[in-house]
Amino acid sequence: MENKKYNEEFETIVGDILTHSEFLKLKLIEHHGNGLYEHSVAVGYHSFRVAKTLGMDYASVARGALLHDFFMESWQGQKKDSKGIQRIKDMHGFSHPKTALINAEKYFDIDERQADMIVKHMFPLTPIPPMNMGSWVVTAVDKFVAIREIVFERSRPMRRLKGFLLKA
Ligand SMILES: [Fe+2]
Numbered sequence: 001m002e003n004k005k006y007n008e009e010f011e012t013i014v015g016d017i018l019t020h021s022e023f024l025k026l027k028l029i030e031h032h033g034n035g036l037y038e039h040s041v042a043v044g045y046h047s048f049r050v051a052k053t054l055g056m057d058y059a060s061v062a063r064g065a066l067l068h069d070f071f072m073e074s075w076q077g078q079k080k081d082s083k084g085i086q087r088i089k090d091m092h093g094f095s096h097p098k099t100a101l102i103n104a105e106k107y108f109d110i111d112e113r114q115a116d117m118i119v120k121h122m123f124p125l126t127p128i129p130p131m132n133m134g135s136w137v138v139t140a141v142d143k144f145v146a147i148r149e150i151v152f153e154r155s156r157p158m159r160r161l162k163g164f165l166l167k168a
């Protein structure tokens with residue numbers, strides 16, 4: 001019952017993102033055995049729960065976290081022609097937070113704190129640390145969710161958010 005209340009609140013806060021035609025394209029991208037859409041929903045939902053527990057601005061964290069991997073191109077098998085330092089910068093792990101930020105700013109109204117959540121979520125792979133608590137929550141939750149997806153591949157952990165996942 002308690003979970004249902006949280007699910008509904010989360011869906012109210014981020015429903016416009018979950019049903020946006022560009023965000024729905026994440027369903028086509030594979031990520032740790034699940035789709036990138038489900039991964040993003042899991043990171044958004046758990047970040048929302050952590051932020052709420054810690055008395056933070058959970059609505060802001062939920063939206064920033066949901067958009068942290070908002071990129072549409074599959075990175076597996078991606079070839080880069082660059083060399084040296086540029087080659088490292090072009091590698092998916094380094095480049096996708098910036099791509100996600102560009103897309104988030106293009107399709108949604110995000111503020112500076114949410115931009116930081118998105119662009120810093122790969123810390124410490126990307127060396128500049130998060131600038132606010134919400135960003136620390138997102139980077140920690142992203143790693144937790146990714147490890148869980150790798151261990152329980154195709155476990156589809158967010159099935160209980162049936163409303164949006166099935167309708168979308
Ligand atoms: Fe990411």
Ligand SMILES: [Fe+2]
Pocket residue numbers: 039043068069142
């Ligand atoms: Fe992620």
